[in-house]
Amino acid sequence: MFDVPVGQGPVHAALLMGPRLVRPVPAEVTEALLSAQITATAGERSGFQLAFDLTRNGLISRRLLPEGFFDPKTRVVVTVTVRGTSDVLFDGLVVRQEVGASNQPGHSTLTVTGEDLTLLMDLEERTAGYPNLPPWERVLAIVRRYSGYGIRPDVYREKIAQPPHQDLRVHYQTGTDLQYVTELARANGYTFYLEPGPAPGHSSARWGPEVRLGVRQHALNVNMDAHSTVDQLTFAYDGTAREEPQARWQDPANRQSSLLPQPSISPLRPPLGKRPTPALKRRTLSGTAKQQRAQAEAELLARAAVSADVVSGSGSLDVNRHGYILQPRRLVGVRGAGRAYDGDYYVKSVTHHLRPGSYQQNFTLSREGLEARGDHVRP
Numbered sequence: 001m002f003d004v005p006v007g008q009g010p011v012h013a014a015l016l017m018g019p020r021l022v023r024p025v026p027a028e029v030t031e032a033l034l035s036a037q038i039t040a041t042a043g044e045r046s047g048f049q050l051a052f053d054l055t056r057n058g059l060i061s062r063r064l065l066p067e068g069f070f071d072p073k074t075r076v077v078v079t080v081t082v083r084g085t086s087d088v089l090f091d092g093l094v095v096r097q098e099v100g101a102s103n104q105p106g107h108s109t110l111t112v113t114g115e116d117l118t119l120l121m122d123l124e125e126r127t128a129g130y131p132n133l134p135p136w137e138r139v140l141a142i143v144r145r146y147s148g149y150g151i152r153p154d155v156y157r158e159k160i161a162q163p164p165h166q167d168l169r170v171h172y173q174t175g176t177d178l179q180y181v182t183e184l185a186r187a188n189g190y191t192f193y194l195e196p197g198p199a200p201g202h203s204s205a206r207w208g209p210e211v212r213l214g215v216r217q218h219a220l221n222v223n224m225d226a227h228s229t230v231d232q233l234t235f236a237y238d239g240t241a242r243e244e245p246q247a248r249w250q251d252p253a254n255r256q257s258s259l260l261p262q263p264s265i266s267p268l269r270p271p272l273g274k275r276p277t278p279a280l281k282r283r284t285l286s287g288t289a290k291q292q293r294a295q296a297e298a299e300l301l302a303r304a305a306v307s308a309d310v311v312s313g314s315g316s317l318d319v320n321r322h323g324y325i326l327q328p329r330r331l332v333g334v335r336g337a338g339r340a341y342d343g344d345y346y347v348k349s350v351t352h353h354l355r356p357g358s359y360q361q362n363f364t365l366s367r368e369g370l371e372a373r374g375d376h377v378r379p
Contacts, residue, residue, distance in 0.1 A: 011319065011359055015050075016077040016200055017069070020149065028059040034109065034355070036078060038090045040328040041349035042210060043191040046116040048076065048090050054099065054108040061108075070097050070112050075149075077200045080354075082325055088197035089352055091150075092116040116194050117149055117203060121178035128173045132164045135184045136207070139192075142177045143205045150201045151194065156208030158188045159267045160298040168292075181207065187295075189268045189302030193329065209268045211330055212346055216378045218324045219333035220317065228336065229322040233315035235341045237277075237370065241310040244279035245303040247288040249296045257289055260300055268305040272331075272344045273369025277310045313345060313365035318358075326350055326361050333377035334365070343372025 015030065016022035032053045040046040054061050064070065074094045080087055096113040121142075130138045136157045143153040164171070173180040184207075185192040191210050196203045222233045250257040285303060288296040313334070319325060326332065328350040334342055345365035353360040 012081040013354055014079045014081075016079070018075055019073075020075060022075050022077045022201055026059065026064075029064070032058060032060055036352070036354040038078060038352040038354075039349065040090075040193075040351075042329045042346075043185075043193060044349075045118050046090060046092065046194070048078065048092060048114050050076070050112045052110040052112070053106065054101075054110045055106070056108070060110060065097075065099075065110065070094060070110065072096065076112075076114055077196070079200055080325065080352075080359075082319065083323070087325055087327075088200055088203075090116065091194070091196035091201070091203050093119050095119065116196070117146070117151060118178050118194055120146055120149065121181070122176045125176050126173065129170050130173065131170045132166045133171070134158070134162050134164055135188060138171065138173075139181050139184060139207045142173075142181055143207070145177070146205075149203075151203050151205050154195070154204040154206040154208070156190070158190070158298060159209070160188070160294050160301060162292065162294045162298060165292070186306075187302060188298050189265075189305040195329070210346060212270045212272065214331065216344060217327060217330055217332040217347075218322070219335050219377050219379055220315070220322075220326070221335050222315070223336040230315050230317045233313060233334070233337060235311065235313045235337065238310050238312075239277060240280055241307060242277050242279045242368075243281045243283050243303070243307040245283050245285055245300055245307075247285045247296050247300040249291070249293055250289040260288075260293075260297055263297065263301040263304060265301065265305040265308055268301065269308050269368060271369065271373065272346065272367040273311065274343070274371035274373045276369040277308075279307075308368040309346075309366040311341070311367050311370065312348075313341070314363065315365075316360060316362045318360055320359065322361075326363055328363075332365070335377050335379075339372075340370045343367075343374075343377060 015025050017025050034051040036050050038048045072094050078090045080089055092114045094112055094114045098111040100109045102108045136155050140153050140155045181192050190208050192207045194203045194205055220230045221228050222230045247260045248257050249260055328347050330347055331344050332347050333344050345367050348364045348366045351362045
């Protein structure tokens with residue numbers, strides 16, 4: 001697509017398109033690309049926007065656009081290579097195109113907007129029963145319907161097992177596959193998203209807890225003079241964000257109801273901060289009394305975990321200076337922000353801004369408390 005000089009070597013971006021199987025676009029399309037913006041957020045659908053120079057007699061205007069090369073549902077894959085390592089930034093479908101015609105030469109543009117492949121799961125409503133299948137097996141059955149697009153399941157058993165009881169209830173899906181899978185994820189404190197790669201045309205569908213364990217990415221350095229890699233970094237601490245949910249459950253044998261014990265959120269949210277934030281609010285969940293006990297316990301755990309992140313950070317970096325691509329939905333360390341805010345964070349979202357000669361990233365971070373848990377942050 002285009003090269004950007006970065007650190008000790010260039011960044012090379014490439015664009016592949018096709019109806020289902022993708023291949024590199026013609027050189028004229030590569031040369032016409034003005035910018036690419038890609039956003040990936042935990043628990044939400046990723047999206048992209050590509051802007052092309054629409055020269056009057058160019059290949060795009062003359063042949064590709066009229067013949068449907070950029071039509072909705074065309075598959076688009078964007079890859080970036082930094083220091084010899086390639087990453088797939090996006091794998092999705094075109095949903096919209098806009099043409100801006102101008103009287104001034106070189107100012108006419110074609111803007112193509114799209115969403116990731118979860119769009120396929122949100123196009124058709126269906127009613128389906130899943131007798132004797134726990135939530136994770138229902139998700140597995142749904143995700144496998146999309147294997148033709150190179151999507152492989154990365155599905156985890158729920159933290160609180162919910163064995164099915166067909167004699168009591170058969171679980172039914174109403175709505176789209178994406179709505180049902182997302183609803184099951186929220187009910188268990190999980191997240192659902194597509195992770196593109198590692199090769200173009202392939203992606204994994206993660207249904208499970210957020211990735212808050214494992215190797216940290218290269219640290220974001222701020223306020224460290226020549227070692228700074230981040231242009232700016234802003235933190236916020238919202239003491240009212242965390243809730244202590246309460247759930248009441250009724251024993252069908254004796255009709256006695258009682259409050260369920262407060263769960264530990266560590267299985268879903270391994271602590272990243274040394275000083276956790278206490279919950280100032282209490283909220284009572286509705287509808288849990290008549291659920292199966294395991295289902296009510298899972299909902300209580302999910303609600304407690306979702307509200308735990310009270311510390312958030314946002315900033316931007318220049319990949320030229322940082323030397324690495326900051327990946328969303330993984331852990332990263334922060335250095336130079338002071339004792340309260342240094343340490344490890346979960347990367348909630350990343351927006352890539354690519355132009356010839358420029359590669360910027362805006363990002364947001366989150367965790368549940370102040371101060372680093374260890375004395376060392378990975379550089």
